[in-house]
Amino acid sequence: MSASDLPRQANAVILESMLTCPHCGFAQRESMPTNACQFYYECRNCATLLRPKPGDCCVFCSFGTVSCPPRQQERGSCAGT
Numbered sequence: 802m803s804a805s806d807l808p809r810q811a812n813a814v815i816l817e818s819m820l821t822c823p824h825c826g827f828a829q830r831e832s833m834p835t836n837a838c839q840f841y842y843e844c845r846n847c848a849t850l851l852r853p854k855p856g857d858c859c860v861f862c863s864f865g866t867v868s869c870p871p872r873q874q875e876r877g878s879c880a881g882t
């Protein structure tokens with residue numbers, strides 16, 4: 802075992818995103834699952850149920866400051882094929 806045997810982690814995946822509610826503007830920091838995407842998110846301020854915009858795979862891609870982990874890793878969208 803040498804250091805060169807380790808897989809290269811080119812890009813660290815960000816696992817926290819700030820979700821901003823389009824209804825009331827409330828921003829809430831949320832952690833993202835690495836192996837699945839979150840389709841629904843209920844705003845903690847106004848209780849509006851958020852869903853992804855057309856073409857987005859999850860609420861983090863639509864309303865968060867950071868895209869979901871699968872997109873960060875360029876594996877395509879979590880909801881895809």
Ligand SMILES: [Zn+2]
Pocket residue numbers: 822823824825826827844845846847848849
């Ligand atoms: Zn809200």
